Amino acid sequence: MPPMRAPVAQLALAWPLAKRDILARYRGSAGGLGWALVAPLLMVAVYALVFQGVFKAKWAGDAGGGFGYALRLFAGLIVFTSVAEVATRATRLMQDNANLVKRVVFPLELLCLSLVLQVAVHTLLHSGVLALLMVAAGEGPRWSWLGLPLAVAWAIVLQLTLALLCASLGCYLRDLQHLVPVLMSGLLFLSPVFYPSSAAPEALRWVLAANPLTAPIELARAAWFGSPFDASVAWAQAPLLVLLWLASRWLFRRLRPGFADLV
DSSP states (O other): TTTTTHHHHHHHHHHHHHHHHHHHHHOOSSGGGHHHHHHHHHHHHHHHIIIIIIIIOOTTOSSHHHHHHHHHHHHHHHHHHHHHHHHHTTTHHHHHHHHTTOOTSSOHHHHHHHHHHHHHHHHHHHHHHHHHHHHHTTTTOGGGGGGHHHHHHHHHHHHHHHHHHHHHOOOOOOOOHHHHHHHHHHHHHHHSSOOOOOGHHHHHHHHHHHOHHHHHHHHHHHHHOOOOOOOHOOOOHHHHHHHHHHHHHHHHHHGGHHHHHHO
């Protein structure tokens, strides 16, 4: 198969799996896919009320008051929640698809791609809501929105990396399904979601520099709002992300022969 057709063929094979799981997730609920929109909006409202209403948090350079803070918070949460969901669900990905794992002829990497596609559907819906809210607030559309594909591509590579890593290790280390959600909850406050990296205290700067979520969150927010972006973080994290992605692919293929015996 020609190199350019291979990714397209993988997407074509993974999408039916993703569609099946999306439909199964909301089957029987009155709200259906609408719950994918309600839940994050409620979360943004609560966080904005606490941080902006109680702690009087402000975003540097934002004149939009509480609503402007909520929009920037939403932009960061879209990236963070997508990555967190992939990492959390990937720890049980092989176990939850045991019937497919036991079929040796099935390319198990497609399960990871399918998971990323499922999350991408929700991310697209959330991004559409954010775009409408920004237009209603008079903050869009902007020319900087042309930079959104780069932020999306960065986040997807990170999601694929974590999916491969957590899915392969999750078969051998069952405690990961309990550990990863706890780690992601703590990482939420160590990522530039509620604040820009420039507003972080000096003691937290090195944590943000090492956090793989910093670059895609800041890049997405810069694209959404046309704010300055510190390219030094991206230049430092980009090669590390590529190396980690290659390492996760190697680890997945190395551990794959034992999956069928462990699920």
